[in-house]
Amino acid sequence: MVMKISALTLSSCSGKKFPPDFKFGAATAAYQVEGAWNVSDKAASIWDTFTHNNPTMIADGSSGDVACDSYNLWETDIQLAKDMGLHFYRFSISWPRLLPNGFANKISEDGTRYYNNLIDGLLANGIEPLVTLYHWDLPQNLQDLGGMTNPLLAEWFGAYSRVAFTLFGDRVKTWATFNEPVSICGLTYETGYIAPGIYSPGIGSYICAKNLMMAHATSYRIYDKEFRAKYNGKVGIVNNHVWYAPYSSEYEDLTYLARQLGFIYSHPIYSKTGGWPPSVEGIIAKNSEEEGYPTSRLPKFTAEEIEFVKGTADYYGMNLYTSRLVREANNSTFFLWPTNGDLDLNLDLLADPSWEVGLDWLVIHPPGIRAQLNLIREEFGDVEIIVTENGFSTSSDELDDVTRIQYLRDYLEQVLLAITEDGVNVTGYTAWSLLDNFEWNSGYTSKFGLVRVNFTDPFRSRTPRASAEYYADVIRHHSL
Template identity: 40%
Template sequence: TGKGLSIWDEFVHRTPSPIAEHSTGDIACDSYHKYREDVAILKYFGAGVYRFSLSWSRILPTGRVDYINWARVQHYNDLIDLLIANNIEPIATLHKWDFPQPLMDIGGWTNDEVISHFVNFAHLAFRTFGDRVTKWVTFNEPNALCFWGYLKGTLAPGRRGIEDGKRCVHNVLKSHAKSYRLYDRVFRPHQHGKVGVVIFTQWYEPKDPGNPSHVKLAEFAVHIVWGLLASPIFFGKYPDEYETFLRLLSQKQGTLSTPLQFSLSEAAELRGSWDFCGIAHYTTNLVEPTNPSHDSGGISDPLGIKLSSDPGWPGGGNTSSNWGFYVVPWGFRKMLNWIKKRYGNPPIYVLENGYQAHPEDGLEDHDRVEYHRSYINEMLKVVRIDGVNVQMYAAWTLLDSFEWGDGYTINFGVVAVNFSDPDRQRTPKLSGSFLKHVFMNNGFPR
């Protein structure tokens, strides 16, 4: 009641529908109403943390602080209190793409005005929930948000253009930095919490490791996908590869686009605006050069990058989002070591990692069990053998739900949801039982 429209409400109801099978997320797994049952499942699994998102549109229906929906604020208070009562640490995400439509009507993240509205939302959240929430994620996968929502237009809000994508990245970064400094200045002295960002990561492996051009291109790809957001937050500036990235993108359109610049004060505000390094990681691709004129619809095409996979890699089922999903656990280890080497071994929170499957695969999801077993094993290796400072791991996701442009045709959950049942019955899968044993032992049984 009282929720404002978000960009995803608008996006999924477009005609023609951009979502597989024309489905919407209007109800989805309905965790909003069934959170008590979901917390009970978390307790049964022995989960130590639970990351959830605050819906900006629920709390501030217009996106502004002109009206606060206190009934929805109470919902999050109840959830947080219930988690703590069950010895589960709450981790709150401020922005997981649930962006208020009224602010989209003035340009969304392309409009500098939105920065102050986000900081106001962050201030309200810190003030209201920060006495119990001590770990905060300002933005979830802002690189994916800006790439797919503003540059390519395949996800909400469905904008398409280099300048839109570029300005989205710039304003999201400034919003994060201002929110971080707000917490640092006003709330940290008595709340003693931590603030970071979760950045989407994907490992890019040179197809021919003996070919210098393949090696250079793979390194370039990681610097763009990861470093475009991480470099400003760590070092106060965009990576050197950013200018080349924009030049290659704009050449195809016959235009010229150069990086936006941070002022000295903005760079100072950004530099070091992290208490932990949050990552979301799923898969790996092989990289080799290709003709930039080739276009299969991905960002890599105009960059002269061809992505592929090894025929021996499991997985890889295509989805409507055109994301080939491959099970490559050693790529996870390489990605974590890459961050250690180039970013000074920061404390890493792995806050998304999971396996893409289909509802018809049923409850005996052996492939998902093997995915989590192999990826967690590689993560333990980087901690115990490589000395990487990984401090937290969270599996994505607890429940089957609405996934991007794929709707309900794919799932990541370790708990099945019956979407044909109005009550959205939950049933733990084999993978849930596996993770329960991992959580009980804080790793694999000895």
């Protein structure tokens, strides 16, 4: 069934409250904010290596060497979160900061102390930690062994997960294994533009996809078996989604395939049957055969692996920023958000001219978030959904960020409509980002922060924007 935006009624939410137990948070990621890239015994990550060796790949030639200096200014960040009234703060652990060798044979005392301080400081201020284990900063020495394309990834990530659960699981009750597999595998290997800078479309991206699914499931099974009874927490995964609508009525079937492709990392976990989305798996297998490959470029799951991965999530983490129209690709194809399988499905992803254009790829279309929330429920039932990232970027340092406020208000309204009118089980919303930070290939030219960071100031001074006060007001009143 092809879901149409027009099927969703649009109405005002003024005065309507979010459910009493709905939680509001904000997010950052280790490489983007921590800095202190080589302090103590921390080892290099793939982003350390990539930015140092390929500065021309970053818009302003910058790196995350210092970033927001949150390694030293974590208390300031907690105060900002408290002032905003956040219910939770989503951050990630740097794998090479906690395990300098990448392996579990050496646990950093300084790395452990840093995350203990951050977690304890949040809890002391009434803020829950939502911790992501992997937000793109793979230890470089594991990359040297093949990284995400080495099938031993599941073993490595499982051991890392066990260390994190052991050290912090008594206080961290919500975990995410991987942030945006579609970026880790698709955006990485389909373009070569982000760390580790390897271009392997249709090959590396699919090997990575299978290994990542097995690594996620390994982490979940470890928590389920060794920690759940003691700590009673939740473990999930964070998928990035783009809402897809047909360019015209002739592309409804292709749009269905695009949406299934968007679930390539969800179907193995949340569907009743498990495994890759059958429609997508079939197309890739057919293309691979026609290209002369002896097996599909998308590695198959065995029956045992399907069962191992299926059901390995206690909630559905959803990042969503934007929407696209779908049509068949032509010679002028330009992927505004490359993903695993775009080429195999022959997709062209475009912005509707009527949608407001933000910075670069971020086209504003608020109804898309409501439509995607409904689609997740349609596909996978009444799973708990946490919106783990949503936000707006500008190139300006302005404090009176009225466009960001409007973006937040309009997207929050659509989330509220999904809850109150559609009955979707959404339990939390996370603004990206608490702070201006290192935005990957955009460096510091892209400003997502509710709080402005002065990157020319050696003390990295922070100043809340108008959007921070707006968001605090929403949280305070639990209402738009």
